[in-house]
Amino acid sequence: MKFYQIIVLVISAVMLTQGIARLVVNFSSQSFLKIVTRLIVWCGMIVIAFFPALTDVIAHFVGLEGNINAVILIGFLLIFLIIFRLMSIIERIEKDITILVQKDTLRNDNSTK
Amino acid sequence: MENIVAQIDNNDVYVVIPARNEATVIGDVIAGIKKAGFENIIIIDDGSSDKTLEAAKNAGAMALRHRINRGKGAAVKTGLVAAQIKNAKIVVTMDGDGQHDPNDIQAVIAPIISHQADVVLGTRLFDSKNISVYKVFANKTANILTRLLTGLWVADSQSGFRAFDAKALDVMAHVGDKYEYDSEIIRQIARNRLKYTEVPIRVYYTDYSKGKAHKQGIVNGCKTLCRLVWNIIS
Structure with missing residues (x-):
């Protein structure tokens, strides 16, 4: 097993475990569609990492002559991971702000007490 | 059935209206709703x-x-919570720019009163000359995308004129904050297997309502689509 395969496997395993754990505990934000999407994306990463020859088929299909470089694959993986994480954080902060504003609005209104 | 109808009168109905920079028309909108027989009006x-x-x-x-501005969905949610605190049995949501006819409220709440639906979706009839081809096209596109993302086909996924019973009110606390709220409502209906029905409503697009800067344009529509997709995959 090569180093980049280990990295991809570890990251994918963490993401998959997180998703499945949320589904098991019936986390309100985790729908069936989300977990299916997560499975497709991260299982796809593992498959490509361990069977890079499959990318030849893709490369041939899109018209590229060579194989996809492992470094580029990992680079994309990290970038997606960072963007995914950042957007999740931003979304959580946005939701928190909304909840604060809503509570503030209802608290300041005497007619709803 | 008659007993159920007798248990709910107009005092149990709350009309929630999200409004942003609507000072010139909001008074007329409220007056119209009161004239239609509904006194409980919550403006956010x-x-x-x-x-x-x-x-x-x-x-x-x-x-x-x-x-601070938190978006149409957030404003509606605040209104829904306020209505719940007031023990509302039915909540109607309408737009604040005067495009909806308050005389349609009775028709929109009727399926809830008769226990035929938990959610009623007001469906705009796109047959007026005042409605642009662009708006009709945008609405059809939104309906198709909503169908793909939620699994439900509705005739007007972006209508702001809706009615909810107490059961549906609890569910709608999980919808999005911005304009994706409209499609998120449909997703929550599908996800929670709520009974819903569609009722035709009249709509009046005035120069004022068409001139509102924050309404859904192409750019905002794309942003809304991105948020909808993100809400599903994140």
């Missing part, structure tokens, strides 16, 4: 820079204010 001023809050209060509505 979503961080307006004009006198929307004061205009709503002067017109006799319960007016709440978001200190």
Whole structure:
């Protein structure tokens, strides 16, 4: 097993475990569609990492002559991971702000007490 | 069935209206709703820079204010919670720019009163000459995308004129904050297997309502689509 395969496997395993754990505990934000999407994306990463020859088929299909470089694959993986994480954080902060504003609005209104 | 109808009168119905910079028309909107027989009106001023809050209060509505703009969905959710606190049995949501006809409220709440639906979706009839081809196209596109993302086909996924019973109110606390709220409502209906029906409503697009800068344009529509997709995959 090569180093980049280990990295991809570890990251994918963490993401998959997180998703499945949320589904098991019936986390309100985790729908069936989300977990299916997560499975497709991260299982796809593992498959490509361990069977890079499959990318030849893709490369041939899109018209590229060579194989996809492992470094580029990992680079994309990290970038997606960072963007995914950042957007999740931003979304959580946005939701928190909304909840604060809503509570503030209802608290300041005497007619709803 | 008659007993059920007798248990709910107009005092149990709350009309929730999200409003942002609607000071010039909100008074007329409130007056129209009262004239239609509904006194319980909750206006959520979503961080307006004009006198929307004061205009709503002067017109006799319960007016709440978001200190900062949080989007249409967030404003509606605040209104729904306020209505729940008031023990509302039915909540109707309408737009604040006067495009909806308050005389349609009775028809929109009728399926809930008769226990035929938990949610009623007001469906705009796109047959008026005042409605642009662009708006019709945008609405059809939104309907198709909503169908793909939620699994439900509805005739007007972006209508702001809806009615909810108490069961549906609990569910709608999980919808999005911005304009994706409209499609998120449909997703929550599908996800929670709520009974829903569609009722035709009249709509009046005035120069004022068409001129609102924050309404859904192409750019905002794309942003809304991105948020919808993100909400599903994140």
